[in-house]
Each structure stands twice: as C-alpha cells, then as structure tokens.
Amino acid sequence: MNRIAFVTGGSRGLGKDMALRIAEKGLDIVLTYKSNKEDAVKVVEAIEAKGQQAFAIQLDTSKTDSFDAVIAEIKTTLKEKRGQETIDFLVNNAGIGLGNSITETTEEQFDTLSNIHLKGVFFLTQKLIPLLNEGGGVINVSSGLARFCMPGYAAYAMMKGGIEVFSRYLAKELGSKGIRANTIAPGAIETDFGGGAVRDNEQYNKAVSSVTALGRAGLAEDIGGVVAFLCTEDARWINAQRIEVSGGMNI
Secondary structure (H helix, E strand, O other), X not given: OOOEEEEOOOOOHHHHHHXXXXXXXXXXXXXXXXXXXXXXXXXXXXXXXXXXXXXXXXXXXXXXXXXXXXXHHHHHHHHHHHOOOOEEEEEEOOOOOOOOOHHHOOHXXXXXXXXXXXXXXXXXXXXXXXXXXXXXXXXXXXXXXHOOOOOOOHHHXXXXXXXXXXXXXXXXXXXXXXXXXXXXXXXXXXXXXXXXXXXXXXXXXXXXXXXXXXXXXXXXXXXXXXXXXXXXXXXXXXXXXXXXXXXXXXX
C-alpha cells in the first residue's frame, strides 16, 4: 500500500504545491482546509488525476478543542478507504501572515499567531504521533524570518523560532521509532499569504528580489519539491535539520 502524508493547509499556496509534489512521489494525501472546501476538492481531484488517493478534511488549526474530533474523522476515513488508521508523514504547513511592529502588535494578534503557528502545531502533532508509522516523519514549516529580521514580523518570527526548536525535540524524542523531524524555512514567496504582499506589491517584490542571491522572489513551486523529497526514502538520514528554501535571501 502507498505511504500517506497529512498536509495541513493543503488547499492553496505552499500547501497545495506540497500536496501535489508529494503525490508525484507516489504517496497518497490527506489535506486540510480551513474554510474553502471548493479549492480543497480541486486539489484532491488533481492528486487523483496523478493516480494517488486523496482526502480533504476541514480543520482550523487554531481550535485545539476540535482536534479530537478531527483525529477521529481522519481515522475513520483512513479505515474506510485504506483499511488502516495510520499515516507516514505529517506536514505542519497551515498558517497566516500577520505583521505589525512590536509597539503596535496587540495581545489579540499575538494570541492569534501563537494559536495557529505554535500551540496548534504542538498539540496537533501530539495528537497525530500515535498515528505515525515507524520510518515516517514530521516536516514543520518555519520562515526565513527566524534567521533574518524585517521590521513588523517580530511576533510571527518568534513563533517560527519556536517551531524550529520543537522540530529538534521531536527528532530527539521520536528517533527511537525511526521517525524523523525536520524544518523547512521558506523565504518571501509570491502567494496570497499576508494579503498577497510579495505577489501583488511591485515595490515590495523588487525589494525582496534585490536582497535575494537568485534575483527574484520565491514561488510556491520552489517549495513543494523540497517537502516532497523529505517524504522519500532518499531523505532517510536527514533529521533535526533546518533547511532554508529562500533562494539565498539576505545572505
């Protein structure tokens, strides 16, 4: 039976490309969406057109009190469709872009970022660990902003720094089960993330390009293949690593 990856936020942007590229490696996919079921169904159809199984499940990663019901739904779906209740890879991708200076960041904004990018990731992973097959892995999504600084992203970058630490602890604690944990850290990407600032703001796009060694802002298609690689046997000895996928931004 094909291995299977669980990708949060897989209906659009980076998560969509991750799901598609992982499927191209011969894995089946469970993807989540927050609200846009129509987009999620389109991704499922695209994956099925590649010859792989795919399932879409609604999930708000900020709502930790919903996780037990979501895990039960995942297990039921996998049991009915595949005859098993386990997964091989977890990709914690779902997120939002929210930027303010330190002095202008509200407690509500901070809590929103924390619930999605830190607390939600921690406890969803905790709930899914019992479902992870030996030899599988966890891929967490950080950001180049955890390495370099851009005014307005202090709270967001704090959460991503925490995710990088979390990945190393996962690698340490799950290593006895043969489960790996790694982090990818994209640079600035042309998607609708953060209101589409990199994609739609020409001045911002040029600024990003000017500090990137490869001379342009990133695309979703630059990221998914790296995640897909980490879901293969070729990456079996990569563990507890932070892989920045930024085209050489701010080096």
